[in-house]
Amino acid sequence: MTENTCEMEEMNESCLCCSGKHKDREEKERKDLMNRLKRIEGQVRGVEGMLENDAYCTDILVQVSAITSALNSFNKVLLANHMRTCVAENIREGNDDIIDELVITLQKLMK
Numbered sequence: 341m342t343e344n345t346c347e348m349e350e351m352n353e354s355c356l357c358c359s360g361k362h363k364d365r366e367e368k369e370r371k372d373l374m375n376r377l378k379r380i381e382g383q384v385r386g387v388e389g390m391l392e393n394d395a396y397c398t399d400i401l402v403q404v405s406a407i408t409s410a411l412n413s414f415n416k417v418l419l420a421n422h423m424r425t426c427v428a429e430n431i432r433e434g435n436d437d438i439i440d441e442l443v444i445t446l447q448k449l450m451k
Contacts, residue, residue: 363425363426365421369421372417373414373417373418376410376413376414376417377414379410380407380410380411380414383403383406383407383410384407386403387400387403387404387407390403415449419445419449422442423442426438427439427442
């Protein structure tokens with residue numbers, strides 16, 4: 341398995357690169373996150389089109405920078421939601437291991 345590939349186990353169909361945990365999201369949160377991802381997907385397709393049409397390098401770089409910014413914004417929203425819900429709930433339930441998980445996650449995000 342490569343770092344950027346998510347392979348499925350044959351037996352239980354779970355993703356090998358995921359924790360196996362699940363979160364029930366409110367419809368508004370899910371819709372907001374999905375809309376953000378769809379916009380990012382559209383931006384990526386736009387860059388593909390620019391490349392196919394031999395657009396100037398700096399024009400492509402500016403669009404890629406916008407995609408990076410949009411992904412960072414997505415991460416900020418998702419992280420804030422995670423801290424308000426999953427992390428807070430686990431701490432209230434006495435599960436302090438969630439703090440170590442959050443620290444590890446933040447370290448991965450800050451590479």
